[in-house]
Amino acid sequence: MSAAVALVFAANTAWAVTPFAVRDIRIEGLQRVEPGTVFASLPFRVGDTYNDDQGSAAIRTLFALGLFKDVRLEVSGDVLVVVVEERPTIADVEFVGSKEFDKDVLKKSMRDVGLADGRPFDKALADRAEQELKRQYINKSLYAADVVTTVTPVERNRVNLTFTITEGEPAKIKDIHIVGAKAFSESTLRNLFELDTGGWLSWYTKSDRYTRAKLNADIETLRSYYLSRGYLEFKVDSTQVAISPDKQSISITLNVTEGERFVVSAVRLEGNFLGKEDEFKSLVSIKPGEAYNADLVAKTTKAFKDNFGSFGFAFAQVEARPEIDRTTNRVVLVMQAEPSRRAYVRKVNVAGNSRTRDEVIRREFRQFESSWYDGDKIKLSRDRVDRLGYFKEVGVETQDVAGSPDQVDVQINVEEKSSGSIQLGAGFSSAEKVSLSFSIKQENAFGSGNYLGLEVNTSKYNQAIVVSTVDPYFTTGGISRSIDVYHRATKPYNDQGGNYQLVTQGAGLKFGVPFSELDTVYFGAALERTTIKPGTNIPAAYLAYAAEFGYTSTAAPLSIGWSRDDRDSTLAPSSGVYQRLNSELGVFGDARYTRTNYQYQQYVPLTKQFTLAFNGEAGWGKGLGSNPFPVFKNFYGGGLGSVRGFEQGTLGPRDVTGSVIGGPKKFTLNTEIQSPFPGAGNDRTLRLFAFADVGNVYGDTEKVRLNETRASVGVGLSWISPVGPLRLAYAKPVRKFAGDRIQPLQFQIGTSF
Secondary structure, three states: OOOEEEEOOEOOEOOOOOOEEOOEEEEEOOOOOOHHHHHHHOOOOOOOEEOHHHHHHHHHHHHHOOOEEEEEEEEEOOEEEEEEEEOOEEEEEEEEOOOOOOHHHHHHHHHHOOOOOOOEOOHHHHHHHHHHHHHHHHHOOOOOOEEEEEEEEEOOOEEEEEEEEEOOOOOEEEEEEEEOOOOOOHHHHHOOOOOOOOOOOHHHHOOOEOOHHHHHHHHHHHHHHHHOOOOOOOEEEEEEEEEOOOOOEEEEEEEEEOOOOOEEEEEEEEEOOOOOHHHHHOOOOOOOOOEOOHHHHHHHHHHHHHHHHHOOOOOOEEEEEEEEEOOOOEEEEEEEEEOOOOOEEEEEEEEOOOOOOHHHHHOOOOOOOOOEOOHHHHHHHHHHHHHOOOEEEEEEEEEEEOOEEEEEEEEEEEEEOOOEEEEEEEEEEOOOEEEEEEEEEEOOHHHOOOEEEEEEEEOOOEEEEEEEEEEOOOOOOOOEEEEEEEEEEEOOOOOOOOOOEEEEEEEEEEEEEEOOOOEEEEEEEEEEEEEEEOOOOOOHHHHHHHHHHOOEEEEOOEEEEEEEEOOOOOOOOOOEEEEEEEEEEEOOEOOOEEEEEEEEEEEEEOOOOOEEEEEEEEEEEEEOOOOOOOHHHOEOEOOOOOOOOEOOOOEOOEOOOOOEOOEOEEEEEEEEEEEEOOOOOOOOOOEEEEEEEEEEEEOOOOOOOHHHOEEEEEEEEEEEEOOEEEEEEEEEEEEOOOOOOEOOEEEEEOOOO
């Protein structure tokens, strides 16, 4: 009769077994786990001498696999029996009651920690997951949230895991106190914070919900505010966050010590400045006699590093060291610099371009491989890539080359945005009723950097089909080529209706020649035919022109233009100037004229959040010789892109029939104060703005009189949406005249400033 001895190893105790030679090993209790997994984990084999230490090691190893709920070793004669009880596997993970988080996101987070379909169930892991869920809800200010984990056994040793969540109401910030502030009022300091006690946009921004990350960010904002105003020794002594017993309201208290206000008495340069001390001194933003300003000190430090970089010193060390005199509350700012070694660029790498070809980005680079590092060229390269308009974000980072102290790799990181767009426009007026426009544009066709566009306007009075293509690098030297083919059938707004039309058909070819990094000159020619189709209520000006020159006019206008663009971004500029000048000269065909249009835009950063934007546009046209200026080349004004608040294209001279016929002279001035939309996060293209517009259109014989200008003020929203640039404006005319057509609310996708 064989005796079976059960060995249970736990809590440092065991039943001793006399060592013996193992003749056979059996495994019992396996359901899904392969026997080979167990055999491979055992520290002994058939024929080995078994002892208690090996048994303890075997049990620890098998438990460590995480596959078994229980493991025992039994000895039957010289046969060792491994008895296991497998953990149940997870059949399904479900979340009940979750509204704040998407269930698929929660399932993925559970999968990352090991709780997923088909994996062994671990009670300890489920408990940690439950606590992690509660922590995530606390981060959303849902302090009353409760999570209950239910384990339901099902067939084949499996379990269903259910997290039942009761979210409750979020805790709102009741009050924020800043104790110790004397130099500035508490309300002024609280207005700096992203966290607040609630407002009309809190439902969207969730600014009244406490999170530790937001509070830390607000503390840094507060510290920066003081440091930029001379309080060099400002510090936050403590932070208290108290929650009410019902977990529905939160009180935040910051205890601060302001310290004394320090004034800069002098700025001194120390170290090696390459013999260009005067050049570096001109870069110092902070001046003696001003309060110490940490922002200006950081700006100066960056300017010094950038200037060193322009000489090839990519590893320059610049330290701003304040020497404080507490008896006089004055500071000597010492700029310590060590240019270190000069470096050259080994490689230029591109990352993040999932669609755009490398060459489209590389051809904008002015920092070349195997050449000296030049900080100015790297910045210019970044700006040129950003101005392509194909990317949400563009960044450049410099990486050391291991084993080569005088080499760096430059990597440009981009985040693609949708370069294709469907643009829609809609409007309503007493003349046109509902008007629609539609276009499909691909700014970066197939990742090649080429532009393709199809524009269709289905307005009752303005119909158009335009096909355009632009190759920005028609030659390797950067000469661009654009081709336009168009058919337009239009007529001015007319309250009495009418079925006459002005039909223009043509095609144009234009080349752009870069004369500098910022300047491009354009040369082009076109061939077009314009037909006045008579009908009811046709303007008398059209009939007069047709009577003298015929109902059909052909023209072959030559064009020359210039543009200069040094904006920091085309998507959402905050600094820089953009200018363009276009002139058209009709010297061949029936229509003889000259037409010039000039636009000037400037963006001035007021603060990190606010940008002041100017836009000015002027147009002028004149007939050549004895020919009058063609009425079908007139300028129009009013609406988005012009003077907002007035119906699109309704400003300027009118015919005796009441039709708006435009004019050969116009000017428009727009001013905007732009700021990020609250809660927009990293989307820099979503902006709110307040604006003031002035402008008008004048006839050939009319003088440009400022007392006849129209003006409006208002607010609006702009966004580079997935379907194109969106502008929404509400305007109130502040200077209008009898007969002006007012349209306070205007909306369009696909328009610009």
